[in-house]
Amino acid sequence: MEKKINLGIVFGGQSGEHEVSRASACNVIEVIDKEKYDITLIGITKDGDWKVYTGDYKNIKDGSWEQDTDKIHADFSIFHDPIIQDVDVFFPVLHGPMGEDGTIQGLFELMNKPYVGCGVLASAAGMDKVASKMLFESAGIPVGPYVYFKRRDWEKDPDSIIDDIAGRGFPVFIKPSNMGSSVGISKAHNKEEFIDGVNEALRYDHKIVVEGFLNAREIECAVLEENGEIKAAIPGEVVASKEFYDYEAKYSDDQDSKIVIPAQISDALLEKIREYAIKAFEVIDGSGLSRVDFFVTRATYNIYINEINTMPGFTNISMYPKMWENMGVSYAELVEKLIQGAAVKRVNN
């Protein structure tokens, strides 16, 4: 029998999406072909400690694995530990900063190990809302009105920033440039709310992006690279229950937000969005997978790209896998394609 591939599943992480990552990782492990793969579980705690876990993967979902101390191996060097060195392919099922932003991808590069998903540049560019908007604009993908500034600009001369924003008109969305899960994001209707919003966003990043409010539907498109070909699924729509799709609406259990696949818009709009999604993936130099999120304005049906997520929510009920399921690719097949893609990338580089 052929030697099994040792797959390192990395889960948890320091970002606000630690819990989602655990849920995604559990679903991924469930469908992995155990005849073909040996699985090494590598958990990153909220404090950023790396731990190898040899217990039952079902304890990952609720976080109880961290109490299973006799099954934890924590004192190791990422570069020298035999357990880590034995991993053939890593699958970082991690979202947000320190997971989806190129940092861990850089570590895998240094270790000379293949990994699922986007590389360093695409991950970093995708996580940074300002950098990605600039790339999208350069590729001719419509981007909604925005401005950005740095902490030092705000500290030097807040009034001219406030006047500039007021001159463009409220309401606006204020976001940390590098973040996810709606963390640090707020909507401001006047100068006072704007100042509060900037201070809130500055807790998470030194770079702030301010966007004009779009009265729009939220349409998302799944992109998958397979055998060197980049494919876009038929888009889906997120129908949010609240004023905006915030962290709670995204991840609470009894959420009223729902996903509708395919999105109920014209075929022409669906096709245009698929075309833009592939362009967005190309321009950030993506590999493996990404979910590209768009706004379609309610009255005028204008398409604007919102953002690209290089490691989108990946539970078996998340939008990304659901879009592929609608295209005839099961969750298990999708996971296998992604792992194969990482292994092939290794051979081609």
Ligand code: ADP
């Ligand atoms: P994150 O990376 O945290 O998901 P997003 O840029 O997607 O950040 O913003 C989170 C949510 O806020 C979006 O899903 C949407 O509901 C709302 N939102 C963000 N920007 C705008 C905007 N310019 N106009 C209207 N709603 C917005």
Ligand code: MG
């Ligand atoms: Mg995001």
Ligand code: MG
């Ligand atoms: Mg988003």
